[in-house]
Amino acid sequence: MSLTVYNTLTRHKEPFTPISPGNVTMYCCGVTVHDDCHLGHARSCIGWDVVRRYLQWRGYQVRYVQNFTDIDDKILNRAKAEGSSMQAIVDRYIAAYFNDIRQLNILDADEYPRVTEHIPAIHQLIQALEEKGYAYAINGDVYYSVRQFADYGKLSGRQLEQMQAGAGGRVDPAEPERKKQDPVDFVLWKSAKLGEPAWESPWGQGRPGWHIECSAMIRARLGETIDIHGGGGDLVFPHHENEIAQSEVLTGKPLANYWLHNGMVTVNGEKMSKSLGNFTTIRALLDGNWSEYPQPIDPMVIRLFVLQAHYRKPLDFAKAAIAAAENGWQTLKDSLALDLQQLNLSSPIPSELDAESVNRFQTAMDDDFNTAAGLAVLFELAKALKREFNLRCYQAEKECSDLQFQTSLQTLTRLAQVFGLEASRETVSAPEFDAIWIESLLQQRQQARQEKCYAESDRIRNELQAVGITLIDQPNGQTRWHRH
């Protein structure tokens, strides 16, 4: 059984074979740090996080690099609008990025290269392209000569003749394209405008174009060919196509063997994006500032919401979907955080996991990271565990051995970790007097029930419910309670 991944380049699922056995190099396009990240970014990050975790689970040593684009028009515009500096904007939003992403339990990449740290490497690449005749300079700008590269379009399946210039309707009229020899060419180096940050270069003061950064950083950090290149589906063209053009023309080797792309988050079927204005930031969701659902959303709920869809498919974001994920997470969390102290289990935590569950999970995930199918395994484990737990707790019965129980729980925990789903230990340190107070109320209520003073009994139930304590009357006459 081997891992199979869908490769955008070939448009097929292929067996995954890394260049160096046991090792995987992986690069995913990160964000341009000009604003807070929204749910679309979260989806991408969670997706690649799970890919990485799964590869590690499968025993691969993964070297994972994700870039920050820290020089860009949007950053400059923001700085200008705020009367601030590019550096200040970059610092702020990188900090914000880490804050958001770590809350979502996304593991840090091994490296976070920034464009501005790679200016010499970028110069080198552009010069090499120039020498080979794939780039030309005009008045301080340098362009890539797309028609020189025979393979252009192989990733996105395009033919130059069939592309409609400006079909996206976003060509900026203020930025005349006339300097280019051909409308399909793209910029490698932009000459400096007055008052903007600029670097010395063989072509004069300027700054890098968008696509060249990834070619340069991949080469600098991971080498000429990497195993996996990931990114949002909206980057296939032109960004990734251009990366290929820049890199492969120089090395004669594939830039990446596997190109993976995640589907978009949509809102009412429409892509979530900054420009459409239909975005919701991660921060707003976590902090309870999403207008449609003004309560803090557990980061795990967001993970679950994302992982319930296959990563390549569109994922529609709506209040109802989040609410459903919240309930789903409650189910998983209940089992992940079972209070074993109530059970007096005899067996220690086993090292072996439940083979059948692991097998089903792995089969699902080996099939192009089918997290939705993988989650089914988690839910089935979680529900079975909860059932057994309740059986033991409330009815003093058991249907499986302590070892089986522990094994299931351990399996659930470990598999959930592959998805980054972890139940944080609830800090339910109930103050001592609290417990005493509750116990005394319980006694009063017990008394009332025996005397059939049900009004009083219900009053006490409601009083406790109001402070978040739920009472459960058991068949044996005892009453349990727990916080909600």
Next chain:
RNA sequence: GGCGGCAUAGCCAAGUGGUAAGGCACGGGUCUGCAAAACCUGCACCCCCAGUUCAAAUCUGGGUGCCGCCUCCA
């Protein structure tokens, strides 16, 4: 106009030849003074048409609808 993707229950979503995972929601039941919890239980002929096959949600052809990209994008 070009390229790519998607269409499965009220909603989300797996399943790529043998007769539909899972989640959410909902209904019924047991238990209970009531309630909650718990437990048991019910809930789809897979967009349309034609074809291939003993057998198709699953393959082929043709429709229809929706989405992404065609130089801002995760």
